[in-house]
Amino acid sequence: MNFSFEVLKTDATGARLGRLRTPRGEIKTPVFMPVGTQATVKSLRNEALEELGAQIILGNTYHLYLRPGHELIGKLGGLHKFMSWERAILTDSGGYQVFSLSELRKITDEGVRFRSHLDGAEHLLTPEKAAEIQLALGSDIAMVLDECIATPAPREIAEAALKRTTAWAKRARAFFLQCASRNGDLRQWQFGIVQGATFPDLRRESAQQLVEIDFPGYAVGGLAVGEPHGVTCEMTAEAARLLPEGKPRYLMGVGRPEQIADYVARGIDMMDCVLPTRAARHACIYTSEGKVLIKNARYAQDQRPLDPACSCSVCARYTRAYLRHLFAAGELTAAILATHHNIHFYLDLLRQIREAIEFGNLAKFSSEVQARYAAGPA
Numbered sequence: 419m420n421f422s423f424e425v426l427k428t429d430a431t432g433a434r435l436g437r438l439r440t441p442r443g444e445i446k447t448p449v450f451m452p453v454g455t456q457a458t459v460k461s462l463r464n465e466a467l468e469e470l471g472a473q474i475i476l477g478n479t480y481h482l483y484l485r486p487g488h489e490l491i492g493k494l495g496g497l498h499k500f501m502s503w504e505r506a507i508l509t510d511s512g513g514y515q516v517f518s519l520s521e522l523r524k525i526t527d528e529g530v531r532f533r534s535h536l537d538g539a540e541h542l543l544t545p546e547k548a549a550e551i552q553l554a555l556g557s558d559i560a561m562v563l564d565e566c567i568a569t570p571a572p573r574e575i576a577e578a579a580l581k582r583t584t585a586w587a588k589r590a591r592a593f594f595l596q597c598a599s600r601n602g603d604l605r606q607w608q609f610g611i612v613q614g615a616t617f618p619d620l621r622r623e624s625a626q627q628l629v630e631i632d633f634p635g636y637a638v639g640g641l642a643v644g645e646p647h648g649v650t651c652e653m654t655a656e657a658a659r660l661l662p663e664g665k666p667r668y669l670m671g672v673g674r675p676e677q678i679a680d681y682v683a684r685g686i687d688m689m690d691c692v693l694p695t696r697a698a699r700h701a702c703i704y705t706s707e708g709k710v711l712i713k714n715a716r717y718a719q720d721q722r723p724l725d726p727a728c729s730c731s732v733c734a735r736y737t738r739a740y741l742r743h744l745f746a747a748g749e750l751t752a753a754i755l756a757t758h759h760n761i762h763f764y765l766d767l768l769r770q771i772r773e774a775i776e777f778g779n780l781a782k783f784s785s786e787v788q789a790r791y792a793a794g795p796a
């Protein structure tokens with residue numbers, strides 16, 4: 419087993435500087451993980467991701483299970499080999515997409531039955547199946563299947579989902595450990611997921627129950643799905659307080675640049691979000707001065723880089739006027755350049771956050787970022 423996690427420093431806000439070791443390299447935390455839904459981070463070649471310094475990316479179990487299929491990927495040597503990415507990969511359980519994309523889903527204690535959004539074929543995703551798919555993919559970190567509910571949710575719905583999430587987590591862990599005892603070192607870490615909607619006591623209950631099952635790391639799920647940012651922070655803090663100090667904590671699906679430091683200050687070590695890649699494809703550029711909506715006419719003759727303070731290779735070479743033209747002309751290069759910059763911006767933001775924790779000034783750094791994003795671009 420080549421996995422380990424160490425907290426190197428905790429600051430006054432509760433933010434942690436850490437080191438996550440995986441068989442495919444060391445990851446400095448807090449870390450932002452670019453999302454590679456279909457075994458690719460949209461618009462980026464892996465060479466670019468390597469140049470940008472991404473240490474870990476996400477893969478989506480639901481999509482890869484349906485197409486091209488986990489068995490095919492397994493036969494071809496696993497997801498890393500298939501997509502030619504040697505650094506770490508985290509896969510989700512597929513649950514979130516089943517709940518948000520598929521039709522005719524029916525949830526029972528056994529699992530969730532759904533129809534593929536691609537061809538309508540019926541599938542059954544169980545906690546065991548989600549673990550089996552991720553083992554075939556060979557991701558470094560795998561997530562257990564949880565029940566995702568829409569929020570705000572009535573308390574009885576949240577309670578029932580929490581109960582099922584814990585039962586499924588136990589089954590997923592048992593299945594994983596059985597595979598490990600049969601096949602030896604699986605070279606994979608399996609994380610549990612805290613649910614509990616927007617009820618502080620349910621978040622605490624979920625965290626306690628998962629800690630009893632004993633995972634090497636824990637995620638906080640079902641947040642940043644429309645509730646106010648303050649509630650996201652409060653629920654994250656409730657869960658994080660009860661999670662073991664020495665294990666990594668992953669807040670799923672966040673967040674906006676000005677919010678990232680708030681989650682880090684609640685003791686979060688890992689985050690992922692489609693925002694930088696999706697926004698890039700919609701001509702929204704994240705910069706040190708705030709968002710730049712590059713299609714705006716004001717940039718037609720702007721000879722400055724996308725972000726004058728950015729050290730990425732796109733900003734070193736291309737102007738705002740050029741990128742605006744590429745978007746106007748519908749050129750694929752527009753998405754490629756914008757995504758490259760936005761991922762650089764997020765990875766660099768996390769680098770600055772790690773530096774701020776190191777020097778004990780995260781709160782100051784965070785309020786500066788928030789002020790810039792409130793003021794908008796210069």
Ligand SMILES: [Zn+2]
Pocket residue numbers: 724725728729730731732733734759762
């Ligand atoms: Zn740049």
